Amino acid sequence: MVNVVLVGSQWGDEGKGKLVDWLSSQADVIVRFQGGHNAGHTIVIDKDTYKLSLLPSGIVRPEKVCIIGNGVVVDLWKLEEEIESLKLKGIKINSENLKVADNASLILPFHKDLDSIREDSNKKNNIGTTRRGIGPAYEDKVGRRSLRAGDLRDPEMIKKRINLMALHHNPLRAHFGQSLIDEEKVYNDLLKISLKILPYICPVWRYLSDSIKNKKNILFEGAQGALLDIDYGTYPYVTSSNTLAGYASVGSGVGVHNLNYVLGITKAYTTRVGSGPFPTELFDKNFERLAQKGHEIGTVTGRPRRCGWFDSVLVRQITEISGINGLALTKLDVLDGFDEIKVCTKYKLEDRFLDYFPNSIDEQSKVEPVYESIKGWKGSVRGVRSWKDLPKGAQDYVKFLEHLVGINADLVTTSPEREDTILIRSPFS
Numbered sequence: 506m507v508n509v510v511l512v513g514s515q516w517g518d519e520g521k522g523k524l525v526d527w528l529s530s531q532a533d534v535i536v537r538f539q540g541g542h543n544a545g546h547t548i549v550i551d552k553d554t555y556k557l558s559l560l561p562s563g564i565v566r567p568e569k570v571c572i573i574g575n576g577v578v579v580d581l582w583k584l585e586e587e588i589e590s591l592k593l594k595g596i597k598i599n600s601e602n603l604k605v606a607d608n609a610s611l612i613l614p615f616h617k618d619l620d621s622i623r624e625d626s627n628k629k630n631n632i633g634t635t636r637r638g639i640g641p642a643y644e645d646k647v648g649r650r651s652l653r654a655g656d657l658r659d660p661e662m663i664k665k666r667i668n669l670m671a672l673h674h675n676p677l678r679a680h681f682g683q684s685l686i687d688e689e690k691v692y693n694d695l696l697k698i699s700l701k702i703l704p705y706i707c708p709v710w711r712y713l714s715d716s717i718k719n720k721k722n723i724l725f726e727g728a729q730g731a732l733l734d735i736d737y738g739t740y741p742y743v744t745s746s747n748t749l750a751g752y753a754s755v756g757s758g759v760g761v762h763n764l765n766y767v768l769g770i771t772k773a774y775t776t777r778v779g780s781g782p783f784p785t786e787l788f789d790k791n792f793e794r795l796a797q798k799g800h801e802i803g804t805v806t807g808r809p810r811r812c813g814w815f816d817s818v819l820v821r822q823i824t825e826i827s828g829i830n831g832l833a834l835t836k837l838d839v840l841d842g843f844d845e846i847k848v849c850t851k852y853k854l855e856d857r858f859l860d861y862f863p864n865s866i867d868e869q870s871k872v873e874p875v876y877e878s879i880k881g882w883k884g885s886v887r888g889v890r891s892w893k894d895l896p897k898g899a900q901d902y903v904k905f906l907e908h909l910v911g912i913n914a915d916l917v918t919t920s921p922e923r924e925d926t927i928l929i930r931s932p933f934s
């Protein structure tokens with residue numbers, strides 16, 4: 506039995522969905538443990554594309570059990586929408602293969618309102634959130650006001666919690682010139698949607714504990730990326746959850762000793778959606794080439810992603826903090842045809858060189874990347890499925906990144922398709 510935690514090691518969109526789908530052939534249970542429907546995980550199987558936001562990416566495989574852990578913030582309406590749209594594509598979803606933690610906090614319509622109100626009121630310096638209500642929902646969770654999934658069984662509790670949250674939200678809404686929360690409507694809408702979602706709600710920690718006793722393989726599916734982590738990311742330009750591997754334990758109710766291997770999903774270059782520092786960001790024709798070849802358009806919001814060269818300082822730092830054991834290097838095919846590929850190996854900050862990413866947002870914005878160049882390769886790696894079939898130049902690039910980051914690549918991906926994946930060492934072995 507091996508339990509693997511799969512996390513993004515940059516600013517999200519590293520290709521986690523594809524790899525969760527690929528690896529879940531070897532897993533029995535797939536667990537989301539943080540974030541919400543701000544995530545957009547893409548899976549391509551033959552000609553079919555699935556874009557998942559809340560449901561674990563293992564859901565497309567019929568024999569797997571998928572779990573939404575307590576660390577996730579759940580928008581019940583979006584969950585229902587996603588379940589229905591997958592059912593239309595022939596995916597079986599029922600209370601046997603989908604379970605939602607009874608202690609997961611819910612995202613309600615006024616969380617989404619507040620997210621947008623704040624973004625609009627500070628257009629110049631906004632975070633560039635997905636406007637899904639993620640931040641406000643986590644605020645209510647730590648503020649001890651949340652309505653949690655299991656509370657849906659108790660109409661009195663629903664009323665009480667809505668009222669508690671309204672007491673907090675209404676003065677904010679009034680300040681921004683918005684109408685007060687219609688508590689009756691929120692309550693009635695919740696009663697209606699709860700009829701559809703209640704069958705999935707249970708104490709998932711018990712299911713996971715039994716799975717571990719029965720020697721099942723569990724795959725924990727991280728959302729976002731380490732640099733969006735609320736503690737270790739580019740604060741305040743981050744999401745509102747912990748995206749590092751350690752949170753898999755807290756966000757699902759599984760003891761830390763059961764997390765056996767951490768796989769860091771890492772794009773062969775770098776992208777970011779939303780505001781905030783990005784030392785290796787490009788604005789020239791290389792940006793256009795990466796954006797175009799990599800189809801770098803946000804899965805959730807449709808916004809163009811910012812693009813830049815690979816930053817080994819960031820990935821090396823995140824590897825330490827998140828405890829990453831091996832890399833899955835994705836989108837190598839996007840670098841086909843470049844004569845020269847640059848990699849950031851250290852930063853310059855005024856008259857000093859740094860081998861780490863500083864903590865202050867001011868310094869993070871000021872560091873200048875120092876690059877080493879490596880020659881590109883001839884031919885294409887697109888669709889290559891074995892290491893020996895990669896051109897020597899592409900192998901050299903992977904080895905160069907391994908050397909700089911300090912750990913090996915277990916997997917390399919060469920197209921969005923499920924099977925276009927090079928296995929070097931299985932994280933489940």
Ligand code: GDP
Binds near residue numbers: 921
């Ligand atoms: P996630 O949020 O980490 O799951 O990543 P997204 O799905 O948001 O974005 C990754 C995008 O890259 C998706 O459109 C994937 O289909 C695509 N993708 C994944 N792996 C590869 C690859 O190796 N090559 C190419 N060209 N595209 C890939």
Ligand code: IMO
Binds near residue numbers: 519546634639729780
């Ligand atoms: P996946 O799982 C990329 C970014 C948003 C914004 C910041 C805060 O697909 O990798 P939020 O709505 O979470 O409060 O927004 O975080 N962001 C992501 N960027 N991929 C994601 O998820 C993201 N989820 C949030 O763009 O900058």
Ligand code: MG
Binds near residue numbers: 547
């Ligand atoms: Mg994504």
